[in-house]
Amino acid sequence: MTLRTRSREAKGPLDYARNWPLRIWIALVLVFLYAPLACLVAFSFNESRRNIVWTGFTFDWYGTVFGDDELITAFVNSLTIAALSTLASVVLGALVAVALWRFRFPFKPVFDGLVALPIVVPEICMGVSMLVFFSRVVPWPTDLPWPLDLGAIVIAHISFSFPFVAVIVRARLASFNRELEEAAKDLGAGEFRAFIDVLVPHMRPALIAGALLAFTLSLDDFVITFFTSGPDTVTFPVKVYSMVRFSVTPEVNAASTLLMAVTVVLTLIGLKMQGKDVAKMGNG
Amino acid sequence: MQDWRDAKGPFAAIFGAPALWLLAFFLIPLAIVWAYSFGRPTGLTDIAITGTFANYVRTADPVYLGIFAKSIWFAAITTLLCLVVGFPIALVITFASERGKALLLLAIMLPFWTNLLIRTYALMAMLRTEGYVNTSLGWLGIGPLPLLHNNFAVTLGLVYVNLPFLVLPLYSALDRLDKSLLEASLDLGAGHLRTIREIVIPLALPGILSGLLITFIPALGSYLTPDLLGGPDSQMIANVIERQFKRANDWPFGAALSFILMYLTFICIAGQGLLARRREKAGAV
Numbered sequence: 001m002t003l004r005t006r007s008r009e010a011k012g013p014l015d016y017a018r019n020w021p022l023r024i025w026i027a028l029v030l031v032f033l034y035a036p037l038a039c040l041v042a043f044s045f046n047e048s049r050r051n052i053v054w055t056g057f058t059f060d061w062y063g064t065v066f067g068d069d070e071l072i073t074a075f076v077n078s079l080t081i082a083a084l085s086t087l088a089s090v091v092l093g094a095l096v097a098v099a100l101w102r103f104r105f106p107f108k109p110v111f112d113g114l115v116a117l118p119i120v121v122p123e124i125c126m127g128v129s130m131l132v133f134f135s136r137v138v139p140w141p142t143d144l145p146w147p148l149d150l151g152a153i154v155i156a157h158i159s160f161s162f163p164f165v166a167v168i169v170r171a172r173l174a175s176f177n178r179e180l181e182e183a184a185k186d187l188g189a190g191e192f193r194a195f196i197d198v199l200v201p202h203m204r205p206a207l208i209a210g211a212l213l214a215f216t217l218s219l220d221d222f223v224i225t226f227f228t229s230g231p232d233t234v235t236f237p238v239k240v241y242s243m244v245r246f247s248v249t250p251e252v253n254a255a256s257t258l259l260m261a262v263t264v265v266l267t268l269i270g271l272k273m274q275g276k277d278v279a280k281m282g283n284g
Numbered sequence: 285m286q287d288w289r290d291a292k293g294p295f296a297a298i299f300g301a302p303a304l305w306l307l308a309f310f311l312i313p314l315a316i317v318w319a320y321s322f323g324r325p326t327g328l329t330d331i332a333i334t335g336t337f338a339n340y341v342r343t344a345d346p347v348y349l350g351i352f353a354k355s356i357w358f359a360a361i362t363t364l365l366c367l368v369v370g371f372p373i374a375l376v377i378t379f380a381s382e383r384g385k386a387l388l389l390l391a392i393m394l395p396f397w398t399n400l401l402i403r404t405y406a407l408m409a410m411l412r413t414e415g416y417v418n419t420s421l422g423w424l425g426i427g428p429l430p431l432l433h434n435n436f437a438v439t440l441g442l443v444y445v446n447l448p449f450l451v452l453p454l455y456s457a458l459d460r461l462d463k464s465l466l467e468a469s470l471d472l473g474a475g476h477l478r479t480i481r482e483i484v485i486p487l488a489l490p491g492i493l494s495g496l497l498i499t500f501i502p503a504l505g506s507y508l509t510p511d512l513l514g515g516p517d518s519q520m521i522a523n524v525i526e527r528q529f530k531r532a533n534d535w536p537f538g539a540a541l542s543f544i545l546m547y548l549t550f551i552c553i554a555g556q557g558l559l560a561r562r563r564e565k566a567g568a569v
């Protein structure tokens with residue numbers, strides 16, 4: 001850890017980061033957080049099927065995963081759902097944020113509260129409401145071609161993702177100088193042009209952060225998907241769940257490692273893109 | 285801010301889509317579940333909404349009361365453990381260098397971005413009888429200990445999963461403190477523990493409370509952790525709800541349980557809001 005900043009200076013009274021008992025505590029917590037994940041990744045390369053004792057290095061389990069059609073379908077489904085849901089959530093979330101930021105309208109506090117509701121409602125409640133909705137009110141046809149058969153899951157994912165995007169974009173809009181938009185309109189830009197050319201560039205970092213969050217939320221979701229998905233529309237978490245329930249196998253380790261790699265790469269890309277945006281704003 | 289009547293076109297264009305979406309794909313589904321909670325099953329798939337309170341009366345059965353109590357207990361103990369484990373971490377992050385801050389926050393957040401199911405599975409592999417912990421203990425001649433499929437595993441799993449939920453708000457609460465007050469307290473001879481107890485905690489209390497709430501609510505509605513790590517006696521509300529909808533096929537009763545869980549959530553949020561307001565008022569006087 002590079003917590004030492006002024007290692008040559010005397011330790012100040014508030015230098016908790018240089019306090020040994022606290023450092024040991026942090027180290028222990030990090031071991032607690034990472035050891036299970038590290039073991040999971042390590043044993044996805046282990047030869048032995050029993051998954052306990054290290055017997056030798058192998059890529060076989062990854063071969064098994066890529067040979068498992070059901071698992072690959074589930075993986076592709078999950079990525080497709082996440083991509084579609086992210087796209088719609090970013091648009092809807094940004095619109096909510098702009099509406100709340102720009103307009104005064106009747107029952108505004110009510111709308112504000114309702115839009116935050118999907119964030120606080122327990123997942124299981126939202127899951128059962130989607131189950132009821134898509135089985136009784138709007139039965140989603142089961143024989144649709146891919147990816148339309150994923151529609152119900154995508155809709156459910158959008159519903160729980162876009163309020164998060166709205167929160168992030170709203171925080172960003174608070175720092176917008178309204179005069180810029182007025183200036184654009186004075187210079188002859190219409191409503192739509194002013195929105196696209198002035199407001200959207202300002203929201204950009206928040207849109208990226210929101211997209212990243214929406215994508216991760218969608219990829220991560222098990223409970224709501226579990227209730228929304230039919231027998232033929234399986235996502236990666238739902239598939240892994242059915243494998244995990246009964247046994248711990250190296251195939252699951254390999255599949256999980258792949259998904260973790262996707263998430264970590266996406267997170268790093270997102271952080272980097274945000275960093276660039278912030279840097280650009282600093283210069284411009 | 286613009287009045288919506290001055291720009292009806294843009295307002296409709298901006299407000300329309302998300303409002304309709306929220307109504308059609310969130311509020312209406314919830315409203316239907318709410319209506320179902322006052323109905324009774326009349327056949328394999330039919331439900332008659334009769335306005336009965338029977339489903340709510342049934343939730344007062346000792347079996348279900350016990351499960352509610354157990355869920356609240358699990359969520360409370362999880363929140364408390366997260367606070368004990370997370371407070372020192374938040375403290376270190378607050379006073380670390382810029383680089384140390386960024387690295388530690390990333391280190392705490394990265395598991396949080398990892399799929400919940402995968403994290404739970406990783407814990408299963410650690411804790412099971414043939415798992416890594418018991419195998420290691422076996423070499424020392426201990427065990428195997430019953431670590432998986434019991435209440436201990438559920439609590440551990442909930443702490444494992446929810447810890448970042450508490451560390452982040454704690455950190456942002458501590459980061460806002462006026463550091464000179466802490467220095468003054470230390471200069472005047474109070475020890476570190478006393479400074480934390482009498483200066484840090486009272487000043488950061490609103491932030492700490494909202495952090496506790498953010499941890500408690502998802503913990504209360506946990507489904508996956510008790511399902512995979514728990515034993516037959518560690519069921520939480522969400523598991524019972526799932527069973528009503530998927531296996532027992534008693535949707536009205538499941539709907540009533542869902543709404544009790546929702547009401548519990550809302551009560552927690554309202555309680556926290558009231559506390560915050562009272563504190564503000566007390567501060568103003």
